[in-house]
Amino acid sequence: MAELQLKSLEKTYGNGFKAVHGINLEVKEGEFMVLVGPSGCAKSTTLRMIAGLETVTGGEIRIGDQVVNDLVPGKRGIAMVFQNYALYPHMKVRRNLSFGLRLKRQPKDQIEQSTQVVSNILEIEELLDRLPKQLSGGQAQRVALGRALIKEPDVFLFDEPLSNLDAKLRASMRVRITDLHKRLRSEGRPATVVYVTHDQVEAMTMGDRICVMKDGHIMQVADPATLYERPANAFVAGFIGMPEMNLVPAVLSSNGAARLTLAGQTIMAGPDLTARLQTADGPVTLGIRPQHLEVLEDGAAEAFSGTISNLEFMGHEVNVHARVGDATFVAVVPTERFDTTLQRGDKVGLRPIAARLHLFDPETGENVSLADQNS
Amino acid sequence: MVSYSELPNPAHNTGDAPTQLELKLRRKARINSALRYTVLAVIGLIMVYPLIWLVGASFKTNSEMFSSPGFWPSEPTVQGYIDGWKTSTPYTFGHFFLNSLWIIIPKTIGTAISCTLVAYGFARFDFPGKNILFATVIATLLLPNVVTRIPQYLLFRDIGWLDSFLPLWVPSAMAGDAFFVFMVIQFLRAIPRDMEEAARVDGATTLQTLIFIVVPMLMPALISVCLFQFMWTMNDFLGPLIYISSVEKYPVSLALKLSIDTTEAFAWNQILAMSVLALTPSLVVFFMAQKYFIEGISTGGVKG
Numbered sequence: 001m002a003e004l005q006l007k008s009l010e011k012t013y014g015n016g017f018k019a020v021h022g023i024n025l026e027v028k029e030g031e032f033m034v035l036v037g038p039s040g041c042a043k044s045t046t047l048r049m050i051a052g053l054e055t056v057t058g059g060e061i062r063i064g065d066q067v068v069n070d071l072v073p074g075k076r077g078i079a080m081v082f083q084n085y086a087l088y089p090h091m092k093v094r095r096n097l098s099f100g101l102r103l104k105r106q107p108k109d110q111i112e113q114s115t116q117v118v119s120n121i122l123e124i125e126e127l128l129d130r131l132p133k134q135l136s137g138g139q140a141q142r143v144a145l146g147r148a149l150i151k152e153p154d155v156f157l158f159d160e161p162l163s164n165l166d167a168k169l170r171a172s173m174r175v176r177i178t179d180l181h182k183r184l185r186s187e188g189r190p191a192t193v194v195y196v197t198h199d200q201v202e203a204m205t206m207g208d209r210i211c212v213m214k215d216g217h218i219m220q221v222a223d224p225a226t227l228y229e230r231p232a233n234a235f236v237a238g239f240i241g242m243p244e245m246n247l248v249p250a251v252l253s254s255n256g257a258a259r260l261t262l263a264g265q266t267i268m269a270g271p272d273l274t275a276r277l278q279t280a281d282g283p284v285t286l287g288i289r290p291q292h293l294e295v296l297e298d299g300a301a302e303a304f305s306g307t308i309s310n311l312e313f314m315g316h317e318v319n320v321h322a323r324v325g326d327a328t329f330v331a332v333v334p335t336e337r338f339d340t341t342l343q344r345g346d347k348v349g350l351r352p353i354a355a356r357l358h359l360f361d362p363e364t365g366e367n368v369s370l371a372d373q374n375s
Numbered sequence: 376m377v378s379y380s381e382l383p384n385p386a387h388n389t390g391d392a393p394t395q396l397e398l399k400l401r402r403k404a405r406i407n408s409a410l411r412y413t414v415l416a417v418i419g420l421i422m423v424y425p426l427i428w429l430v431g432a433s434f435k436t437n438s439e440m441f442s443s444p445g446f447w448p449s450e451p452t453v454q455g456y457i458d459g460w461k462t463s464t465p466y467t468f469g470h471f472f473l474n475s476l477w478i479i480i481p482k483t484i485g486t487a488i489s490c491t492l493v494a495y496g497f498a499r500f501d502f503p504g505k506n507i508l509f510a511t512v513i514a515t516l517l518l519p520n521v522v523t524r525i526p527q528y529l530l531f532r533d534i535g536w537l538d539s540f541l542p543l544w545v546p547s548a549m550a551g552d553a554f555f556v557f558m559v560i561q562f563l564r565a566i567p568r569d570m571e572e573a574a575r576v577d578g579a580t581t582l583q584t585l586i587f588i589v590v591p592m593l594m595p596a597l598i599s600v601c602l603f604q605f606m607w608t609m610n611d612f613l614g615p616l617i618y619i620s621s622v623e624k625y626p627v628s629l630a631l632k633l634s635i636d637t638t639e640a641f642a643w644n645q646i647l648a649m650s651v652l653a654l655t656p657s658l659v660v661f662f663m664a665q666k667y668f669i670e671g672i673s674t675g676g677v678k679g
Contacts, residue, residue, distance in 0.1 A: 014501075053572050074578030086569035090591040099587075100577035147577070 002064030002077070002154040003029045004050065004192055010058030011045055011216075019045050021216045022059060027155075030190025032181050034207035036197055038239070042216040044159055047196045051080050051157050063154055074103075079148035080157040084164055085140040087132035093119075093143050094128040100151050118150045121180070138169045145177070158195040162202065170202075178206050200240055204228070212236050234285055234365040237358060243290050243319060248327040249362060250286040252279065260286060263325020267302045270354030279361065279368035287358035287367075293331040295320050295339075296349035303349030304329075308342060322348055433648040440643055455644030456652075463634060464622050468649055471630035475609060478543045478626055483604045485548020486555055487597050493550040494559035495585055499571070516553040528617060542618045543611075547604065555600045562596035563589070598667040606657045627653045 004027040011020035019042045027033040035043040048054040050061055052073035060067050068076045079100075087096050094115060095102075101111045119125045122142045132140060141161060148156055161177075162170045184191045197203055203210050204224045212219040212227065212235070219239075220232040231237035237245045251261040258269040258277055296303050306322035306329060318338045320331045329350055342348065359369040393401070424446075431446030433455055439448065460468045496502075497509055531542040550556055570592065574584045590597070612628045619625060625633065631653060634646050661668065 051572075051576055053575065072580075073572075073576045074580075078576065080573070080576045082569050082573060084567065084569055086567075086573040088570055088574070088588055088591075090594075099574070099579075103578045103583065147573075151577070 002192060003027060003031075004155050004194065005062040006046070006050070006059065007062070008059035009046065009049065009056065009061065011042070011049060011054060012057045019216050020049070023213075023216070023218050025211055025218065025221065027192055027194060029192055030185055032178070032193045032195065032206060032208040034195045034197060034203040034210045035213060036200060036203040036210055036239075037213035037219075039198060040215070041213040043196045043198075043213050045216075046213070047080075047157055047159055047194060050155070050194060051078055052076055077154035078157055079151045079153035079155075080159065081141075081144050081148050081161045083160040085132070085137075085144040087135075087140055087143055087147075089132050091131075092128070093124065093130055093132070093135070096132065096143060097128075097146050097150050100147070114150050118146045121149065121183075122146045137165050138173065141165060141173060142176075145180075149180075152189075154192065156191050156193045158193065158197075160197055161195075163197070163199070174202060174205060200242070204240070212239060214239075230367070230370055231287075231358065232367055232370075234287065234360040234367070237287050237360070237367070241289055243330050243332065245287050245289045245358075246293065246329045247360070248286045248324075248329065250284055251282065252277075252284045252359065253281045260284075262286065262304055262327065265304050265324070267304065267351075269352075269357060270302075272355045273357050273359070273369060276369045276371045277359070278371045279359065283362050284368070285360040285362050285365070286352075287360055288329075288352040288356065290319065290330045290332040292353045292356035293329060294351040294353065295322075295331050295333050295342075296351055298347035298349050300349035300351060303351035306348055306350050308344050308346050308348060311342070311344060320348070322350055324350065429647055430651055433644060433651045435644060437642060437644050453648075455642075455648035458642065459634070459645030459649040459652075462630065466623065468627075468630065468652065470623075471625055471627050472652075474540075474624055475626040475628075478540050478615075479605055479608045481540075482544035482547050482608055483601045485544060486550075486552060486604045487601055489548055489550035490552070490555045490559050490600060491585070491590060491593060491597065493556050494563055495589060497556075498560050498563035499568070512553045512556055516557060524617065531618065537618060538620045538624065539618075540624070543608075543614050552604070555604070558600060559593065559596050562593060566592055595667045595670040598664050602660060602664055602668050605660055609653070609657050 004025075006023055006025040008022040008024060009020055010018070010022050012018045023046065025033075035046060037043050045054060049056050052068070052071060056069045060069055062068065063077055073080075087093075088099065091099065097115050097118060098111045101114060106114075115128070116125075119128055122145060124139065124142050124146060127135060127139055127143065132143070135143065141164075144161070158177075162173050165173060181191055181193060195202075195206060204227075207224060209221060209223050210227055211221045214235050220227060220236045222230075222232075227236060227240050231240065231245075234247055238247055248262065253259045253261065253266075254274065254277065257271065258274040259266050260269050294303070298305055304324045306324040308320060309323050309328065310319075310321035312319035312321070313335075315335070317335055318333050320333055320342075322329050322331065331350060357369065358367055360366060361368050428446045431448055432440055434451045434453065435448040436450065436452055436454070439450070443449065462468055462471075493512075497505065497512075527542070527546075531537060536542050536545075546552075566589075570588050571584050574588045579587065610628065611626075612632070615626050615629050619629065622633065627649075631646065631649055634649070635641055
């Protein structure tokens, strides 16, 4: 096992398109790092560069203390799990698992033993003599996982391994992979993992740390809680969390205490926000998660007055969509606390919980309300 | 028009007798398909009749052949096969079959190997001049064979390959058949690269990836290539006619013509008997590999 370092890593394609803009990332030994972002954010390209399947056009990749930029994939000490499993269709599961070891000319009994150990861990012993086309999606993905595991690599690379599975199976595979990672750690051979996904649920539940990417830039690298509580910018704030954080243009005016004005309505934001502020008065982007927006009676103190435009009943909670001027807020209310008399067109008060309010620079998108703690 | 399958399924309304309209429609559909199959069968028979006649006539005597039009011999005899096999030359027909084999085997194997290598290069790697080279390959596909006959002949004459099998198979074994290269490329393009990337991550070199991963996946296409090459070479008449001058080296296609040339009165039953034999290898090979063959050409064609 080894740590992985990306230093000013760049990727420019032959046609001049720059996909990765000098990113720096350090994945510690035994860490589970998730690369997440919308499609086209170059997360897969980054992973493929680490794997050696794409050439590096700038910067360097280090695995352990070795620069691997110019090494072929097989010499980098990595193993990769692909989105569509990429099992060799003409080989039985047993040979799929052992292909890498056979190429290395390991002794036969050793290969046999490794195959047994790995198939035991992943519960695929009874599949060893099947062909890939005789496997279900979940089984195929476990075999693909086994093919990576058997090599005992320094770094595991996962390229959206669960996105071809149905929702139920995805959840169980998620647990299986994190369990496996913990198990290897407790057995004293921690696995360094880089896991690419576009699914924030996977990212939040699996990652020790998460690297949020956009357009070939890293937006923030942090553990899931920090990412959720203290997003570094509006992009991360909007990307992480379900439903999305409300991001609404507003005007900040501080006269001793911070006030926010939106559609002609002004509320006091409370001393907590005032203390955190890092910006001068003027236009800002107000950010508040739907879970942190209280739905009150119209006219409640320090609340925006809005009109309900839609109600979505989700079972355990209700999503309340309300318009304040031109802006639309979404608030999530637990079903048991939801006032069932509310209807579309009713007026309600929307009060952001001050401690959970974020303000972002409307130009740069940077979070300007993080001052009190070290970000 | 209502097709048969769209009609109400009697299984669903058991007990209810079909209405007049249903019966009428069903009868109409049945007549329709009967008509279609009859037309198909008749046309099919017309097309295949010469072949059936060929097989039947090979068991006839020479005199019966032109006296009765039917394909069934009145006095079946294998004399045509026996005489035909002996030929009018010092060699038996078996010798000519072997000659054909000595051309076909290196040509087929060479084609499969060389086409795979070239196609793999074009389909999977970027190299300077790739587009121009690929355009050249496609251009040779469009070039009529006849155009290159004379320059090729002069070339092989200068190398000293005349009256040997070499001019017949060496160009193909060097991926000279652009059609096959193109076919394999199209097939390869339809195969996702992930398996090859997985193999590279597993530590395989480019050649190992090709041999252990790509070639097994290419099998249907390669079988089609071999099959085509086999049949076309077996049937090739012009190539051997140009390059091979001594009877000792004649392949089957020339040997068949031989029996027409040398005898004063044509022994048609011998010629037909040997024609049947000459057809057999192609047919046997085709039916053996039919499953892969169809998979090979259809996948290459549709997805490419």
